[in-house]
Amino acid sequence: MVDLRVEREEAGLTQARLAELAGIAPSNLSAYESGKRSASPAMIARIRRAMVRPSDRLQAHRDEVARIIERNGGLNPRVYGSVARGDDTPASDLDLLVTVPPEAAWTFVSTARELSELLGVHVDVVSDGGLKEKHQQLLDEAVPL
Structure with missing residues (x-):
């Protein structure tokens, strides 16, 4: 299972900042992290690209x-x-x-x-x-x- 929250925290980013970097709504990122919504493989890749230094x-x-x-x-x-x-x-x-x-x-x-x-x-x-x-x-x- 993908744990975007852990990856985001390890990257030193707030939820708001990662959402901004990924070009998505903060509410969507929150839903992906909490498991309330499933992120597509393409969305996971997009979010991970935003976490690259x-x-x-x-x-x-x-x-x-x-x-x-x-x-x-x-x-x-x-x-x-x-x-x-x-x-x-x-x-x-x-x-x-x-x-x-x-x-x-x-x-x-x-x-x-x-x-x-x-x-x-x-x-x-x-x-x-x-x-x-x-x-x-x-x-x-x-x-x-």
Whole structure:
């Protein structure tokens, strides 16, 4: 028997957050977890996909992420934040730090949206060119893609 509640709790998600990530009504998720309704295999797969961490998605698509960044003019892609620290959860976003040459600035604008669509998680892309001294911690924790 599938125990979605246990899986959700192990993923560190609230019922409301998992429902949001899976794109379903919280009342439906509650009914699936309590056994009041049976979830189809497709729905179980959908809910489980919503419990995957951004680091897992990045690992599965690392080469394609690098290609998208390069195609849009970005260089030296790095990961920072919870994914870089290894403490991301399914509710985390993916934070990327990229060198964007001035001539690529306009073409690079759509990169975050394109990566979000590929990975199914929110992606923040920050250009290292505009960082101030107060952002040193971000630079220190950033790791190569």
